Amino acid sequence: MSTVTISAQDINKLRQATGAGMMDCRKALTETNGDFEAAIDWLRKHGQKVAAKRSDREAKEGVVIAQTTPDNKTGIVVCVSCETDFVSKNTDFVAFVQSIADAAINNNVNTIDELNAVEINGAKVIDLVNDKLASIGEKIGITKFERVDAPYVASYIHGAYRIGVLVGLDKEAAEAGKDVAMQIAALNPVAIDESSVPADVVAREKAIIVDVMKQDPKMAGKPDEMIAKIAEGKLGAFFKEQTLTAQAFVKDAGKSVAEYLKSAGDVKVLEFKRVALG
Template sequence: MSATITAADINKLRQTTGAGMLDCRKALTESNGDFEAAIDWLRKQGQKVAAKRSDREAKEGVVLANTTADNKAGIVLCISCETDFVSKNAEFVAFAQGIADAAIANNVKTAEELNEVSVNGAKVADLINDKLAAIGEKIAISRFERIDAEFVASYIHGANRMGVLVGFNKPAAEAGKDVAMQIAAMNPLAVDESSIAPETIAREKDIAIEQIKAEGKPAEMAEKIAIGKVNKFLKENTLLAQPFVKDNAKSVSDFLKSIDADLKVIEFKRVALG
């Protein structure tokens, strides 16, 4: 005998899962009114949608950066989706914020660990799957980064389109946001020259030498000119050597020294959409 499916049952399932009314009605019908089985049915449908959309690029989404109350750790993550219509939706932003809050509250260190965290009795992976089924777009934790340091500053730029974390060797509340904004604007590759892989520097030098030779300059000049080009590359692409965006007359290194001679950037993470 088929169970009677009421409007209240359908509404309850909608509120719990975020799925559409017709999908909820079908789920309850397929599960003969069993609420938990209906949730499982919807999740299975979501998994099928995920499989169908596995080749779709999710270039939109919400980027969030946050730190623990004591600023000893921070996370930056991207909950990706396919369209800006979804990413700009207040409900989706709140959904992403809930996941970011759970990451901080549960001291999460990896995306895999975050997927297993429970939020209001459901795993994050299942919540994402339910949201996917409800809106019909590919949704995933596409990036997750974490920093542990004596002091971690966070910064979100451009309506949740970019997030930055910066780890310092000591408290840096005043400098933290300024350095994070520098990273957001100038996108450095590394903290300093020692943080850039030797093969990257060697590659830049080889490219410069070939460019110089192609210009017809003597081989004996190529090495010297190439070194200058590499130095320019390092100045443009290492955080501490970059001109400080708020005062181009000084470098980021100079700025930090003006705050505290012993203040150092340990590492940073930058996550951006697109």
């Protein structure tokens, strides 16, 4: 029995991240001794549909800007978080975040620390952020930063600055880059293709599939080797739904993203980054 105290705040955080019911979230946290990630897996293993990736829930409100250098060889995504949508929707705050993104591009920034040290009109970004915090009365900060370098980088901002995407391609292909960036914004793939899915992600998915199968009365008495083999087959559905090139193309569900890229000039995706508020 768990000895960890499960607070209403813990339960609400899990509800926000998964969309599961309050009682299910309480039980999941109790069964996993308050381990947030383990609780998400517990919900999935017990038939709950997890509503969203946790990364989309890290920043409550804010502005995400994605943009590239003029030659489209480098792209950056920067997220400046705040506490309320009243601030995030303010045009002055959006302009403030845009000025930080511009500074990142103009100074060839690679990290948040580098960005905080950059100067805008004689003042360091970190000091400008602190001044903004004092003036608006909310905690704000640069919470996420991503960069992509490639022969051609496309950028895309979706949903009133709530999602920013960068796509690195092996050749110049503006239209394909925008289409793929929109795909990534909408469907949030975990990797480019099956071969690039991290091993720990594959192992986690397989473990969940196996646990669900073992709870199925039809699988009672089946040897573990058989269940494992069936689970390998079921992973195919995961790869089709969760890897970019295998996904159905959002603009034409009759073809995969890989098929679309082939028709667009045999374009290859080398890398992508997706930053989202939630």
